[in-house]
Amino acid sequence: MGAGHCPGPFPIAARFFWGNDMNGFDKLEGLTRQLLDAARKAGADQVDAIALEATAVSIDVRAGQLEHAERAEGVEIGLRVLLGGRQATVSASDHSERTIQEIAERAAAMAREAPVDDTLGLAEPDELAKSTDTAALDLYDHETPPTPEALQELALRAEAAALAVDGISTVESAGAVQSQRRMWLATSNGFSAGLGRTGHSLSTIAITGSGTAMERDWAGESRVHFSDMPSPEEIGQLAAERTVSRRGARKPPTGTFPILYDERVASGLIGHLLSAVNGAAVARGASWLRDAMGEQVLPAGIDLREDPHIPRFGSSRIFDAEGLPTAPRSFVQDGVLTSWTLDLSTGRKLGLPSTANAMRGTSSPPSPGLTNVLMTPGTHTPAELAAQMGRGLLVTSMLGASINSTTGDYSRGAAGFWIENGEIAYPVNECTIAGNLRDMLMRLTPANDLIAWRGMSVPSLLVEGMTVAGD
Incomplete structure (x- = not known):
């Protein structure tokens, strides 16, 4: 994975090389x-x-x-x-x-x-x-x-x-x-x-x-x-x-509001889409996007692409875990799902060639996985999107998850800041946000704040009409 961050013990970044130094x-x-x-x-x-x-x-x-x-x-x-x-x-x-x-x-x-x-x-x-x-x-x-x-x-x-x-x-x-x-x-x-x-x-x-x-x-x-x-x-x-900035956090009101996912957590939302286009889940029939090939899964104008050849990014690689050559590819184009993520076995199950996405460790067989995912950014800053939302929740951290992989029903604990009149009013904690991923992803607006050195390069995302359970 490319560079990123997480609470608690910090993951060791993954970095590959070949050619100039064969010692060892x-x-x-x-x-x-x-x-x-x-x-x-x-x-x-x-x-x-x-x-x-x-x-x-x-x-x-x-x-x-x-x-x-x-x-x-x-x-x-x-x-x-x-x-x-x-x-x-x-x-x-x-x-x-x-x-x-x-x-x-x-x-x-x-x-x-x-x-x-x-x-x-x-x-x-x-x-x-x-x-x-x-x-x-x-x-x-x-x-x-x-x-x-x-x-x-x-x-x-x-x-x-x-x-x-x-x-x-x-x-x-x-x-x-x-x-x-x-x-x-x-x-x-x-x-x-x-x-x-x-x-x-x-x-x-x-x-x-x-x-x-x-x-x-x-x-x-x-x-x-x-x-x-x-x-x-x-x-x-x-x-x-x-x-x-989190001092004095309290619960937000309950109701239906827009949610602004900060770039720190926005990649997690898109990660649910990546899991749903994984060929292993599709082949088992355990994906809420299993029948969505060729359909709109994101708003028009948004692409999701994988580039395994970005210099100095740890997940970059020339070949996958089955020895196949990797290449940049788009799997969502103009909002339309165009490709699954496949290794050899899942590709054969679906009657398709591998997309050279096999990954594996010493104790497991190959399975599909993505590297260096990039999402099309928007044109507005997060502050401008907050001004547009008027009243709602800015989410900066999440905990726990209840995701139905077959239906896309989504519920997660969240914390962040309450927005009133387009500006931060107070920090919030101990709330739950819920919706359906298929609907949520079709109602999102990306900001323009892509952050460098991320294995999943996803900007802040405004999602309209989600359920917030607080006070």
């Missing part, structure tokens, strides 16, 4: 070769194998002191065996020759007992990516990574910046993470290539007030290159300012 890949390539050989000897028809090596250092501070420090590193291997239309996937953190032989035999035995699925199978050799050189995507930071001491200093600076804002009672946590990750994928149909990634993250959670009047908010960023990170002072101050 020989071992991973060798492990996948051993896995393929062992699976063939165990009777497999088709095989794919993954070897993954990762290191991460995370530092958390509190009250000017080191709160937690952790270094994690290791190698994992994963093997998928296909045998007579059946499949099984196994993984291990030990990569000895004996373990490789054992998991190959176990996977073959498991596959013989699995149900038959005629859509399972590797790509045809002529479908595989011809180029696996992602050097142009600039997805590996070759500068010396920050030391644990340097990470601690970054976190302390973010904490100090938050505490310097009037009204902040404490900083719940400030943390910094640096990671490196390398993976090799090899398949029995002839594909073999490596991916690598680095990540740098920094986040802060601040608190104002105490007891039942306590409010908290946060800020955080992640990048592949340390030089692209904002300063710790920016992150700490933003977390504090967001927190202080």
Whole structure:
């Protein structure tokens, strides 16, 4: 995923590379070769194998002191065996020759007992990516990574910046993470290539007030290159300012009102659409958009597109988890749904070619997923949209969810600010917003505030006529 932010423990950003620096890949390539050989000897028809090596250092501070420090590193291997239309996937953190032989035999035995699925199978050799050189995507930071001491200093600076804002009672946590990750994928149909990634993250959670009047908010960023990170002072101050603005929060009125989704949460709303166009859900009949191909799902003039080739974005990639070449594509054009998100198996279930969207880990088979999603922005600022809405709710955070994947019925807990006469009147919490996703998405208006460095680049969104349950 591209850079983003979330409360609590901050996710390590995903960053891939290939070509200029092969140090450390020989071992991973060798492990996948051993896995393929062992699976063939165990009777497999088709095989794919993954070897993954990762290191991460995370530092958390509190009250000017080191709160937690952790270094994690290791190698994992994963093997998928296909045998007579059946499949099984196994993984291990030990990569000895004996373990490789054992998991190959176990996977073959498991596959013989699995149900038959005629859509399972590797790509045809002529479908595989011809180029696996992602050097142009600039997805590996070759500068010396920050030391644990340097990470601690970054976190302390973010904490100090938050505490310097009037009204902040404490900083719940400030943390910094640096990671490196390398993976090799090899398949029995002839594909073999490596991916690598680095990540740098920094986040802060601040608190104002105490007891039942306590409010908290946060800020955080992640990048592949340390030089692209904002300063710790920016992150700490933003977390504090967001927190202080929530003092005195109360419930909003109950009724039907327009909702303005702040850009911090707007991507979550569009994320429900992305889940509904996932081929796995469509093939199961568990998508509220399962019959919507070729229909209007967003207002005219709005596109949703995927660009897996954006430089310095961690989810960018030249090939997917089945070795197919990726390419930019639009799946909603002028508001009309034009494509599902597919891997090989779900594509075959729906009678369509893969869209090269396969993703997988060491312990799971491929499944469809999106990278670097961009939505067409609007022409108005969020303040102008708030002025247009007159009276309603600006949502800046959400919690809990009740989403019916088949009907699109939507209900979520929310917090933010009440808008009166087009301006913020007071902060709100403990409310629920509800509607139907199909209807909601057809009534939205995007703002013009796309934020850089987001794996899902979605602006603030005004949605007309939603139910708010408050007082």
